[in-house]
Amino acid sequence: MTIDQNLIAKIAAEVMARVQARQPETASGGAGIFQTVDEAVAAARAAQKQLKKLTIEKREELIKAMRQAACDNAVLLAEMGVSESGMGRVSDKVIKNRLAATKTPGTEDLKSEAWSGDRGLTLIEMGPYGVIGSITPTTNPSETVICNGIGMIAAGNAVVFSPHPTAKDTSLVTIKLLNEAIIKAGGPPNLLTAVAEPSLAATNAMMQHPDINMLVATGGPAVVKAVMSCGKKAIGAGAGNPPAVVDETADIEKAAKDIIDGCSFDNNLPCIAEKEVIVVGSVADKLMAYMQRYGAYLISGPDVDRLANVILTEKAELAAAGCTEKPKKSYAVNKNYVGKDARYILSQIGIQVPDSIRAVICETPAEHPFVVEELMMPVLPVVQVKDIDAAIELAVKVEHGNRHTAIMHSKNVDNLTKLAKAIETTIFVKNAPSYAGIGVGGEGFTTFTIAGPTGEGLTSPRSFTRQRRCVLVDALSIV
Numbered sequence: 001m002t003i004d005q006n007l008i009a010k011i012a013a014e015v016m017a018r019v020q021a022r023q024p025e026t027a028s029g030g031a032g033i034f035q036t037v038d039e040a041v042a043a044a045r046a047a048q049k050q051l052k053k054l055t056i057e058k059r060e061e062l063i064k065a066m067r068q069a070a071c072d073n074a075v076l077l078a079e080m081g082v083s084e085s086g087m088g089r090v091s092d093k094v095i096k097n098r099l100a101a102t103k104t105p106g107t108e109d110l111k112s113e114a115w116s117g118d119r120g121l122t123l124i125e126m127g128p129y130g131v132i133g134s135i136t137p138t139t140n141p142s143e144t145v146i147c148n149g150i151g152m153i154a155a156g157n158a159v160v161f162s163p164h165p166t167a168k169d170t171s172l173v174t175i176k177l178l179n180e181a182i183i184k185a186g187g188p189p190n191l192l193t194a195v196a197e198p199s200l201a202a203t204n205a206m207m208q209h210p211d212i213n214m215l216v217a218t219g220g221p222a223v224v225k226a227v228m229s230c231g232k233k234a235i236g237a238g239a240g241n242p243p244a245v246v247d248e249t250a251d252i253e254k255a256a257k258d259i260i261d262g263c264s265f266d267n268n269l270p271c272i273a274e275k276e277v278i279v280v281g282s283v284a285d286k287l288m289a290y291m292q293r294y295g296a297y298l299i300s301g302p303d304v305d306r307l308a309n310v311i312l313t314e315k316a317e318l319a320a321a322g323c324t325e326k327p328k329k330s331y332a333v334n335k336n337y338v339g340k341d342a343r344y345i346l347s348q349i350g351i352q353v354p355d356s357i358r359a360v361i362c363e364t365p366a367e368h369p370f371v372v373e374e375l376m377m378p379v380l381p382v383v384q385v386k387d388i389d390a391a392i393e394l395a396v397k398v399e400h401g402n403r404h405t406a407i408m409h410s411k412n413v414d415n416l417t418k419l420a421k422a423i424e425t426t427i428f429v430k431n432a433p434s435y436a437g438i439g440v441g442g443e444g445f446t447t448f449t450i451a452g453p454t455g456e457g458l459t460s461p462r463s464f465t466r467q468r469r470c471v472l473v474d475a476l477s478i479v
C-alpha cells in the first residue's frame with residue numbers, strides 16, 4: 001500500500017488541531033507536547049501529582065479510555081508510522097496497535113503481598129516511581145507509546161517520552177490522542193509528554209533531568225547502555241537476533257508456514273521476529289520447498305552476493321586495538337532497506353515478484369553477515385547443520401548473548417528443553433510464529449518493551465513500580 005506523504009501530514013495536522021482546539025486551557029492544550037524538556041518534565045510531574053489523588057478505579061477508567069482511543073486510531077497511526085518511517089506494513093501495524101491497546105495489562109497487574117501473625121500485619125504494595133523517561137524506537141513508534149503509556153499510567157506514573165526523530169509525528173500524535181482520551185475520561189492533562197522536536201540532545205537532557213525518577217529504553221544497544229550508565233533505576237529493552245531452529249521431528253509444513261508468517265510480520269521489524277533459520281540437514285530441502293509455498297522467494301548463487309551488496313554496507317576495522325594485521329571486514333545494515341517489502345528489496349537486484357511474496361530466503365554458511373547481523377527486513381538466511389546439537393550450538397552463538405528471543409520447531413521434548421536451557425532467552429516460542437511470544441495467537445499479555453538486559457522480561461505495569469512496606473505491629477491480624 002502506498003501512502004501519500006502530503007495526506008499523512010494533513011491528517012497529522014488535523015488531529016493535532018482537533019486536540020488543541022478541544023483543550024485550550026493549558027500551555028500544551030493538555031495534549032502533552034512542549035517546546036523544552038524542562039516544560040515537558042514539569043507538566044508530567046504536575047500530572048502525576050494529580051493522578052496520585054485519584055482512586056485505582058478511576059485510574060482504570062483512564063486506561064479504558066486510552067485503549068479505546070488507540071483502537072479507534074489504530075489504522076491512522078499505522079498509516080502514519082509506515083509513511084513517516086518508511087518501514088513496515090500497514091495491515092500488520094494495525095494488528096500491533098490493537099494488540100498494544102487491548103492486551104497490555106492494566107491495574108490488575110499490581111499485586112500486594114501480606115504477612116500476618118502474632119506481631120500484626122505487614123503489607124507490601126507496588127507504588128509508582130513518579131515520572132518515567134521512556135525512549136522509544138522507530139520500528140514500533142505508536143505501538144510502544146500505547147503499550148508503555150498504558151503500563152506506566154496503570155502503575156501510577158506520568159511519562160516523558162523521547163521518541164525516535166524518524167517517527168516523530170506518529171509518536172507525538174499518539175501521545176496527543178491518548179492525552180485527549182484521558183482528559184475526556186476525567187483525568188489530568190499531560191500525563192504523557194514529549195518535546196515538539198525530539199533529538200539526541202533532548203533525550204540526553206531528559207535522562208539527566210533531576211525530576212525523572214526512572215528510565216526505560218526500548219531500542220538498540222547504544223540507548224540501553226546510555227540509560228544503564230545514567231545512575232538512575234533503568235530498564236533496558238535491547239536488540240535481538242532470534243534464531244528459528246527446526247529439527248527432523250518437526251511438522252515441516254507447519255514450521256515453514258509459521259517461520260514465514262513470523263519473519264514477514266511488519267516486514268521483520270519486531271525485535272522478536274525470526275532473523276535466521278537453523279535446520280537439521282535431512283529436512284532442509286523440504287522446509288525450503290514449503291517456505292516457498294507459503295510466500296518466500298528463494299535466491300541462490302550470485303543473487304545472494306548481489307543482495308548483500310545492496311542491503312549491507314561494509315566497514316573495515318582493525319581486528320584488535322594496536323593490531324598490525326590486515327583490517328578485517330565487518331558489515332552494517334543499510335538502513336534504507338530496513339522494514340521494506342520483500343518485493344521492493346528483490347527489485348533492487350532486478351528480480352520482479354508479485355505482492356504475495358512476503359520474504360526472501362537463501363541458503364548461507366553460518367558465518368554469513370545475513371546470519372550474524374540483525375537485518376530487520378524480510379530477508380531470511382537458512383543454515384543447514386548436521387544434527388540438533390550443532391543446531392543448538394549455532395543458535396546460541398548467533399543470538400549473541402542478547403538473551404532476547406528464540407523459536408524452535410520440534411516434537412522432541414528433550415530437544416526443545418535442551419535449546420531453551422542453553423540459549424536462556426527471555427522469550428522461547430515452540431511450534432508457532434515468533435509473535436505468539438507476545439500474545440498473538442498465543443496465551444498471555446503483550447508488551448513492546450522486552451527487557452532482557454535488565455531482567456524484567458516482558459514488562460507490564462508492575463515493572464514500573466517501587467515496592468513499599470507498611471508495618472502495623474500487634475494489630476489487624478484477626479486470627
Ligand code: NAD
Pocket residue numbers: 135136137138139140162163164165199200203204218219220221222223226237238239240270271374448449450451452
Ligand atoms: P535505536 O537504538 O536507533 O533508537 C531507539 C531510541 O533510542 C530512539 O528514540 C533513539 O533516538 C534513541 N537513541 C539511540 N541511540 C541513543 C543514544 N546513544 N543515547 C540516547 N538515545 C539514543 O533503535 P531503532 O532503530 O529505533 O529500533 C530498532 C532496535 O531496537 C533494534 O535493535 C531492535 O531489536 C530494538 N528493539 C528492541 C525492543 C525490545 O523490546 N527489546 C523493542 C523494539 C525495538
